Amino acid sequence: GKNENLIASDIPAILEYTRDVYFLNNGEIAVVKKDEVMLYDEVLNPVNRDVFTVEWDVSQAEKAGYPHFMLKEIEEQPRALADTLNPRVKDGEINFDEIGIDDAMLAGIRKITIIACGTAYHASYVGKYIIERFARVPVEVEIASEFRYKNPIIDQDNFVIVVSQSGETADTIAALREAKSRGAFVLAIANVVGSTIAREADKVLYTRAGLEIAVASTKAYTTQLMALYMFALKLAYAKGGITKEEYHTYVAELQKVPENAEKVIQNKELLQKFAYEHFTEHSVFYIGRGLDYAMAMEGSLKLKEISYIHSEAYAGGELKHGTIALVEEGTLVVAVLTQGDLIEKCLSNVKEVTSRGAVVMVVTQEKYQDLVKDVADKIVTVPDAIDFEATITSIIPMQIFAYYMSVQKGCDVDKPRNLAKSVTVE
Ligand code: M6R
Numbered sequence: 001g002k003n004e005n006l007i008a009s010d011i012p013a014i015l016e017y018t019r020d021v022y023f024l025n026n027g028e029i030a031v032v033k034k035d036e037v038m039l040y041d042e043v044l045n046p047v048n049r050d051v052f053t054v055e056w057d058v059s060q061a062e063k064a065g066y067p068h069f070m071l072k073e074i075e076e077q078p079r080a081l082a083d084t085l086n087p088r089v090k091d092g093e094i095n096f097d098e099i100g101i102d103d104a105m106l107a108g109i110r111k112i113t114i115i116a117c118g119t120a121y122h123a124s125y126v127g128k129y130i131i132e133r134f135a136r137v138p139v140e141v142e143i144a145s146e147f148r149y150k151n152p153i154i155d156q157d158n159f160v161i162v163v164s165q166s167g168e169t170a171d172t173i174a175a176l177r178e179a180k181s182r183g184a185f186v187l188a189i190a191n192v193v194g195s196t197i198a199r200e201a202d203k204v205l206y207t208r209a210g211l212e213i214a215v216a217s218t219k220a221y222t223t224q225l226m227a228l229y230m231f232a233l234k235l236a237y238a239k240g241g242i243t244k245e246e247y248h249t250y251v252a253e254l255q256k257v258p259e260n261a262e263k264v265i266q267n268k269e270l271l272q273k274f275a276y277e278h279f280t281e282h283s284v285f286y287i288g289r290g291l292d293y294a295m296a297m298e299g300s301l302k303l304k305e306i307s308y309i310h311s312e313a314y315a316g317g318e319l320k321h322g323t324i325a326l327v328e329e330g331t332l333v334v335a336v337l338t339q340g341d342l343i344e345k346c347l348s349n350v351k352e353v354t355s356r357g358a359v360v361m362v363v364t365q366e367k368y369q370d371l372v373k374d375v376a377d378k379i380v381t382v383p384d385a386i387d388f389e390a391t392i393t394s395i396i397p398m399q400i401f402a403y404y405m406s407v408q409k410g411c412d413v414d415k416p417r418n419l420a421k422s423v424t425v426e
Pocket of ligand 1 (some may be wrong): 117118119120163164165166167168169172215216217218301305421422423
């Protein structure tokens with residue numbers, strides 16, 4: 001700072017005073033005086049480190065007229081998605097020169113493990129679907145807290161991706177170290193520049209969501225999806241899984257996502273109304289199949305963490321293996337039906353719950369409205385897209401619904417009980 005120096009555990013705390021920071025590595029020591037900072041390693045050798053200048057704007061750490069950070073961050077998604085994608089598109093293709101990953105390296109990948117927690121785990125699940133579908137490379141998705149204690153089968157043949165908004169989640173850091181110690185190459189998809197995960201991974205693909213303050217992750221999640229789509233398409237092309245023409249079409253379609261996200265956000269009053277009608281629910285089920293199941297998982301997590309309403313996500317076909325016993329007259333079921341090839345199958349699951357008296361809210365693409373209108377009590381649409389890319393926008397109505405459910409219930413939206421923004425302990 002000016003005529004002062006400050007110590008903090010995270011950047012937002014000091015952003016008002018300075019943008020120049022030193023990151024400390026484990027075991028390092030800083031001697032901080034009013035006009036001097038000296039860094040030492042654990043055996044007191046002096047450490048020379050470049051000052052890192054934070055690019056965030058101070059306004060990103062303020063609500064800027066919004067009632068909650070969560071709503072502000074939901075509405076920042078079109079910008080965040082464009083910032084994550086556009087600078088990495090060159091001549092209609094994804095360019096990872098900045099990251100140091102080229103097509104030859106990607107072509108050599110034979111198996112992938114994606115590791116993360118919470119919302120980042122849900123994003124990883126989407127990554128698995130699209131990588132396996134287009135690149136035909138087998139992908140394991142692991143919860144970081146489980147991975148670290150299972151003596152994982154990982155070696156130099158694995159390409160590991162760790163996904164983390166904060167880059168400081170203790171379990172994800174431990175998983176990254178475990179994977180590296182077994183010889184795996186680790187790519188981080190991280191949002192916070194200079195975070196531990198970003199520093200320790202072999203390569204980093206930064207999401208450019210900007211500062212996310214609300215505990216419930218929104219723009220970090222959709223930008224993680226965007227990063228995973230970019231990686232999957234680039235990998236698929238390098239592996240020969242898609243043609244050049246398909247590659248260009250899919251990338252051009254990805255570029256429409258920010259605009260589509262904006263259209264969903266403009267429709268938020270409808271979701272506010274639905275939340276007003278449902279905020280007294282005790283239990284809500286989310287169902288979907290394939291990519292829609294992954295979105296159902298994230299929609300359900302959003303609702304439970306900020307509104308404290310019990311919620312579960314199920315793959316549509318699993319309902320009749322037990323959970324349908326909980327569906328009774330008036331139970332709210334959110335059905336995500338954005339994937340044309342699975343709509344018929346999922347509609348039969350919707351009929352299973354409506355015949356037991358459930359009230360069904362369907363999230364679908366505009367082009368599928370007519371297919372679902374006979375079974376849905378409420379329909380929320382997202383703009384039409386190539387089906388597998390409609391997922392990024394389809395989560396936004398569920399974020400907005402969860403937000404207004406929380407507001408209606410009078411909960412602390414940005415700082416829900418028992419939760420921390422970064423889980424830096426086990
Ligand atoms: O910072 P990370 O992405 O590693 O955090 C992982 C989870 O703790 C985080 O996504 C959490 O699930 C969010 N509160 C969900 O909204």
